[in-house]
């Protein structure tokens with residue numbers, strides 16, 4: 307056979323390597339189209355689909371092209387070396403049994419390969435949508451969020467339900483983000499800790515409110531906060547609150563409470579002067595009748611229009627619905643209250659908190675070994691020693707992530723006001739209207755919740771439906787500045 311085509315050019319595209327390359331290239335184009343179609347019709351956009359469709363599939367396309375040209379090059383080199391006419395081109399002679407067999411095998415393999423590509427793409431697609439993928443595939447950067455998520459009330463809600471939601475715009479945004487994150491993980495260039503609040507988090511209406519009906523009547527929630535002091539006997543100190551969450555649906559209960567005032571009757575906008583939205587010097591309220599009231603702190607004299615104004619939604623209070631990083635103080639209290647740590651061990655509260663807040667840890671392993679050596683020294687011979695070490699390790703592993711620098715210090719929780727400013731970012735009595743007549747402060751400690759009981763033992767049985775005056779350990783305290791002393795570790 308003549309190794310040149312009809313026009314006298316050599317026919318180089320006649321070798322098995324180039325042919326295999328073309329099949330690979332065709333399969334990757336096919337996989338790309340398929341993935342694109344699946345994702346287009348899928349319920350939730352999948353942020354990591356972008357990786358498959360726009361990174362993995364093209365990578366195979368390039369490999370295919372590489373093989374095609376590689377084959378061409380080898381063939382050409384062979385031809386040049388052997389001199390003109392010596393090229394053994396690819397000849398398929400359908401009347402030859404051997405060629406027919408080879409061709410059948412080749413076509414069959416090609417078809418099987420396409421089929422496997424289809425099945426593989428589909429399976430991979432579903433895998434990337436799963437919680438395991440989000441939390442575990444890029445293990446290190448997502449570990450803190452994944453672990454805290456598993457211990458949250460949303461442990462069975464898919465990551466994508468809060469982080470992507472539905473609709474084309476967010477679908478595309480999440481794709482771009484997914485590719486960006488993949489590159490970050492591959493190059494190791496990502497923030498430690500991951501920065502918060504998330505700038506690209508979707509509005510609560512499109513995520514939270516798909517499951518939580520905003521008007522729903524919640525009524526009062528009875529919550530008990532069990533604490534132990536950092537003294538030798540770990541003196542218990544418990545507060546029992548009735549939180550006035552309320553609701554906005556008059557057919558199911560009286561309208562009012564925390565939810566009503568914030569989201570349902572009013573629109574609340576604010577300016578935060580720091581990245582973490584902890585400093586809020588300016589608040590604007592628009593009530594249901596359209597009356598606008600501005601509150602600001604004395605220090606804030608700027609023109610509000612020079613700042614970016616955010617409309618408050620669920621996430622301004624509930625910013626840790628799935629990733630709550632407990633403070634060492636709360637985590638140890640919880641372990642003691644639930645019996646995992648024996649409160650009769652002297653100084654145990656204080657010792658555990660001190661081990662957890664140590665800032666010298668760079669890895670989890672290092673922290674765990676320091677925790678066990680210290681505890682084994684301090685409580686040598688105690689029968690509770692092993693369970694104490696296990697409990698301390700569990701607290702560390704579920705709340706503090708030194709590799710990612712992720713813990714309560716990096717992620718404030720805005721739902722309360724004890725360890726962070728939380729509600730008191732606005733309700734601190736320092737936000738006033740221009741005439742000074744109205745102050746943004748809930749009237750007293752029993753306006754958002756009723757302090758039903760406090761203290762320990764018999765004290766806790768003295769329930770007061772009107773609310774007690776807060777008795778701070780041994781003295782009354784109505785000061786709204788809790789977080790200036792309480793920082794999640796030892797109070798100042």
Ligand code: HEC
Nearest residue numbers: 440441451460463464465468500502503504625627628629
């Ligand atoms: C119930 C809703 C919800 C679910 C489910 C959820 N998240 Fe989040 N996540 C949030 C919110 C709200 C924030 C942002 C907090 C902020 O901006 O202050 C967040 C923040 C994050 C952050 C940024 C770091 C941080 O802690 O602020 C990462 C990373 C993250 N989530 C990953 C995940 C992963 C992985 C999953 C699934 C294993 C998941 N999330 C499931 C609501 C959710």
Ligand code: HEC
Nearest residue numbers: 459460463467468510513514515516517518620621624627
């Ligand atoms: C896919 C549905 C779904 C989405 C989306 C969702 N949640 Fe939830 N949420 C749940 C379920 C289920 C529970 C658990 C209910 C229970 O325990 O009775 C829950 C519980 C809660 C609770 C009560 C927590 C507790 O301590 O018991 C809060 C607060 C909450 N969600 C806030 C949010 C916020 C804020 C968002 C948006 C960032 C959100 N949810 C998004 C389904 C969802």
Ligand code: HEC
Nearest residue numbers: 510514515518520524527549551564568569619620623721
């Ligand atoms: C002003 C702050 C604030 C805002 C804004 C807010 N919440 Fe709440 N919400 C609370 C507090 C406080 C509680 C009770 C304590 C807790 O859950 O930790 C609560 C409780 C809840 C609960 C738990 C009810 C239960 O039975 O356990 C859900 C669910 C909830 N909120 C959903 C929402 C959703 C959805 C939005 C947005 C539409 C929202 N919240 C906006 C402060 C707020």
Ligand code: HEC
Nearest residue numbers: 563564567574576589591623720721728729731732748754
């Ligand atoms: C961004 C600022 C801001 C934050 C943060 C905030 N609030 Fe408010 N809150 C307001 C404004 C503004 C009003 C309306 C005040 C008025 O009507 O004078 C209000 C009103 C209320 C009221 C009704 C008060 C009354 O006297 O009738 C309650 C209850 C309330 N908030 C609870 C909370 C709780 C609980 C939190 C924390 C989880 C919180 N708020 C966080 C701005 C805020």
Ligand code: HEC
Nearest residue numbers: 531545721722723724729733748750751754776784785786
């Ligand atoms: C603006 C509303 C609001 C006001 C005003 C308010 N609280 Fe609270 N408080 C809350 C909310 C919301 C929580 C916790 C919700 C949660 O943990 O989910 C809370 C929690 C607490 C707790 C339990 C914290 C813990 O971890 O043990 C104590 C104690 C407490 N408040 C005392 C007070 C005192 C004392 C005052 C008056 C100085 C006060 N509160 C005023 C909203 C308020």
Ligand code: HEC
Nearest residue numbers: 533534535536537543635724779785786787788791797798
């Ligand atoms: C001047 C500093 C200071 C202020 C302000 C303050 N506390 Fe405390 N608080 C302490 C100290 C010190 C302890 C004792 C801690 C110990 O022995 O573990 C304590 C203990 C507590 C405890 C029990 C133990 C624990 O750590 O959980 C609670 C609950 C508490 N405070 C709530 C509050 C609340 C709510 C406010 C705001 C209304 C507040 N505190 C304001 C210093 C302060």
